[in-house]
Amino acid sequence: MRLFKNPLNLIFAAALLLAACETPQELSMIPYPQFEKTTSKTVNLPATVTFSVNLPQPEMDDLLAYLPSYPLPMELSDKNPFVTIEVSEQTDTPSSAEGYKLEISKRGVNIKAKSATGAFYALQTLAQLARNGKKLPVTVIEDEPRFPYRGLHLDVSRHFFDKEHVKKQLDLVATYKINRLHWHLTDGAGWRLEIPGYPRLTEFAAWRKAANLQDWGKYDHHYCEKDEEGAYGGYYTEADVREVLEYARLRHITVIPEIEMPGHSDEVLAAYPQLSCTGEPYTSGEVCIGNEETFKFFEDVLNEVIRLFPSHYIHIGGDEASRRHWKACPKCQKRMKDEGLKDESELQSYMIARIEKYINSKGRDIIGWDEILDGGLAPNATVMSWRDTEGGISAAQMGHYAIMTPGSYCYLDHYQDDPETQPLAFGSYIPIGRTYSYDPAPDSLGTDITKYILGVQGNVWAEYIPTKEHAEYMIYPRIIALAEVGWTPQSKRQPESFKRRINNEIHHIKAKGYNPFMLSEQVKSNQTVDYAKKRIMLSLTSEKYPIDIRYTTDGSEPTASSKLYKKPFAVKDSILLTARLFDGKAPLGKSLRLRTDYHKAIGKQITYAKDGGYYQNKEVYKGGGDTGLLDGLRGGMSYMDGRWQGFCPNDLDATIDLGEVTSIHRVVANFMQVRTPQVFLPAKVEVWASVDGKNFTLLNTDICSEEEAGKDVIFRDFGWIGSPTQARYVRFHAIQGKKQFLFVDEIVIQ
Structure with a gap:
């Protein structure tokens, strides 16, 4: 009570109170912005958000066509609008066409952007900040992406996903500022695009007798007629494609089609076996590069693809081609001799370069998987680096653009939790923390290389994804982690902050009708070895937040009264750690059981x-x-x-x-x-x-x-x-x- 008898003390207390009111707050949004200044102050959100915008009429029409899908009810109004959107190429902030400045004050919301895309992303940020439906934080955000390419790859060959499913995913990933859909339309498990003049691609090569790819082996991986009993598959008509493209365009997403060549072409060769080295179906997955009809086929297909898809890039695959058939093929060997090619890798490079030249003549450029580096890279090609990061770095060192999608970070079809608890998946274990930790262009590479790295992409391959629900389970939330990797500067990315935000985000995704993985309910561990002190330091963590971790070291099952984990601890001999998550007194998931030994052979x-x-x-x-x-x-x-x-x-x-x-x-x-x-x-x-x-x-x-x-x-x-x-x-x-x-x-x- 004595504190306020001195006027200086009163002033000091008022200053403390004001400072408390101005304490920066963590925004509940993904991806996190490049710059934000937020306080605890708020402004009431109207039941219907009125807005004004100065877009040209075509872009205004696009925005109005999109708004029925926008989570906030918006109404165009020039009279005291709550949200004012100003789009001008002359604005100083932001510098990027995809960037924006968003200012929320007691007077309302002001958005400034250089383009309609920047304004669209500002609206996505506003929608996330308005999730409680009542109040907005008073804040200033200045934001733009780290990389221009932020993609989701969807394989529709191994499992066919209809246009409605594709559109549903576009709707959600756009909210996290993903701006590319890599549509994997053809592969050995099925052809998915209608092509005039080649009806067998969709009447036959788009269908098989088993929905599950593993069960297809019972039929020797043979295709079947569209109207055959038990046929499973599908394809997209021109109307389907145009519908998906328009849906994507309104969400500022570019759709990049992929037509696989020269490998992964089993379905093509089953429908048109004359394009194979043997002339017989089901003998290889690689087309005959020595056959001129092969090039006629792909040029016809690409003509249709280019007619339908406005994207600057066309993806031509180029991965995992076996060259053994080319070695035994007289036509391929003659092609090598005529063109002065020393081996089959140069033969593949010949095909990629020739296809690239054709696509370039149509005003487009190619992307290929990093195998297109083998035998010499086509002159204008962009490399998609999947086997690791080396392919993308090598391409950048040669002055070619690269998109980073290494399997060890970016493959969303891999296990995301303890494989013994998860549905069957492909390959390795890539939890969300691993995905989030990826830096596509570390400073150590130098700006001469990083300037050629366009961005990052998450890949979904559907060999072990039998349903739409399972696809969403694998995509989300890891694609959201990659969205922040692609947008937010490395210096602004904080794993603990992301953990808090993603735990909130998955509930919003679930409420929207998606089927995300709700994050692991198992304790994660990490060890570091202190050889000087002959001990192992053991740390525990969880994807869940907030959560308690309780553990024992004698192998007994933890209870709500077991020791609460607070910090790393030392193991000098052997323990049988058993750790489990607890939400209050309720245990979650299964226990982690981990024997840890500082044993006699260490360092021997x-x-x-x-x-x-x-x-x-x-x-x-x-x-x-x-x-x-x-x-x-x-x-x-x-x-x-x-x-x-x-x-x-x-x-x-x-x-x-x-x-x-x-x-x-x-x-x-x-x-x-x-x-x-x-x-x-x-x-x-x-x-x-x-x-x-x-x-x-x-x-x-x-x-x-x-x-x-x-x-x-x-x-x-x-x-x-x-x-x-x-x-x-x-x-x-x-x-x-x-x-x-x-x-x-x-x-x-x-």
């Missing part, structure tokens, strides 16, 4: 047998190299996280030197099986021990059961646990069963 010498070494042809599969299996770091749920060491086609056969004879009782290593990318458990594991390094005793043979071998996904420890045994040398031999990939994360010796 390992020697691989001549035919027992790790895979050398992909850096991420090296899993830490020669010290990787003894570094104390356990792998996560992805064989591509850099902690799993791969072996193919040979066994893992390694001997560890502990440095001195010591007592051991446990030698184990963890393996994974993920059948869709052909990663398998070993058939068996042998553990041997020796005192002198010459005479070894077999301690155990651990055999993979038939039941385990048949599982789609399984993680399993193989090895030996027994009575204490004296040993200095331990030989660990994991024996291949299928001559495919084995992945192991750590050999633990205790």
Whole structure:
């Protein structure tokens, strides 16, 4: 009570109160803006938002055509409008055509933009800020994208999605300022675009006897007639395409069509087998480059594509073509001789360059997957880098534009949670945090390279996506993370902030009638090894927010009264961690069970047998190299996280030197099986021990059961646990069963 007797104290208190009112607030919006200044003050939102805009009539008509889909009721009015939209190329802020300035004050909302696109994105921001339906934060936002290309790829060949589903996705991704749809219209599982003069593409090559791609194998992956009983498939008519294109245009999204060549063309060759090297259907997936009729076919197709699609870019595929048929084909070999091509990779490059020249003659440019770099890059091509980042970087170094879509970050058909709890998916584990962590153009590359990187794209391949609902489950929310990657400057991207915002966002998506993955209900862990202090620091986190993490270290199941995780803790020997999420007293999901060991082999010498070494042809599969299996770091749920060491086609056969004879009782290593990318458990594991390094005793043979071998996904420890045994040398031999990939994360010796 004494505080206010002194007038200076009163002034000081008032200043504190004013400062509190002006405390910056985190905006609940995605992607986060480049600049914002927000306080706790608010302005009431009218029941119907009146607005004025100075757009030319054609763009005004476009905006009015879109507004029925806009979440806020908007009414055009020149008399005291609540929202004023000013579009002028002369405005100083923003500098980008897609940028905008949005100012919310007690008087209402003012939007300034250089273009109708910038104004559209400002309206998307306004809609997110108005979600509570009552108040808007008083704020100033100045915003523009980091990259001009921010895309979603949708594969409609492996599973056909009708035009309504495509439009539904366009509607949602536009709200997050995604501006490209890469429409994968053709591939070996079905042709999806009506082409005049080639009726068999849609009467036959668009249909098969099984909706599920795996079940199609029962029919030898043969196509069927459109009207045949049990036929599954579909295609887009010209009217369908124009409807989707108009829907996208009103949402400022450019649709880029893809016509695959020269590989992934099984469906083309089934319908028109004369375009194959053998002249027979179902003999290859690659067209005959030595056949002039092949070029006539693709030119006819591209003429129709160019007539329908206004996009500057046409995607021509170019990926994963097997060249073995070209080696045996007289026509292809003659083409190579006539054109002075030294090998089949240059033959493929010849086709890409020739197709590019044709497309360039129509005023368009091509995009191709990064395999188009092989054999020489076509002169004006843009590279879509999917196998990793190297393809895009190489293209940029050559002065070509690149779009970054590496599978290890941007493939939305991969598992997003513990594979043992998820529907069957392809390949690796890419949680939303991994996707969000991607930087398509790090400063370390230098501006001479990054200026050629156009942006980023999330890819949805539909081999293991049998329904529309499942497609949405895989797309959302990871495409939203990529939307922020593509829009927001790297310096403004904060993982903890994004976690808070995405936890709010998924509920809005769900309420709109979409089927997003609602984020993992399992605790995530991370380890760092302190070799000097001989300990492992263990940290726990969650995709959910807000949430409690409770854990035990003795293997018992956590309860609402178990220890609450607050910060990383040290493991100096071994623990069996069990951790679970709790929403108050209610447990969520399944428990994380993780044995963590600072074991006897950490930092010791390992020697691989001549035919027992790790895979050398992909850096991420090296899993830490020669010290990787003894570094104390356990792998996560992805064989591509850099902690799993791969072996193919040979066994893992390694001997560890502990440095001195010591007592051991446990030698184990963890393996994974993920059948869709052909990663398998070993058939068996042998553990041997020796005192002198010459005479070894077999301690155990651990055999993979038939039941385990048949599982789609399984993680399993193989090895030996027994009575204490004296040993200095331990030989660990994991024996291949299928001559495919084995992945192991750590050999633990205790």
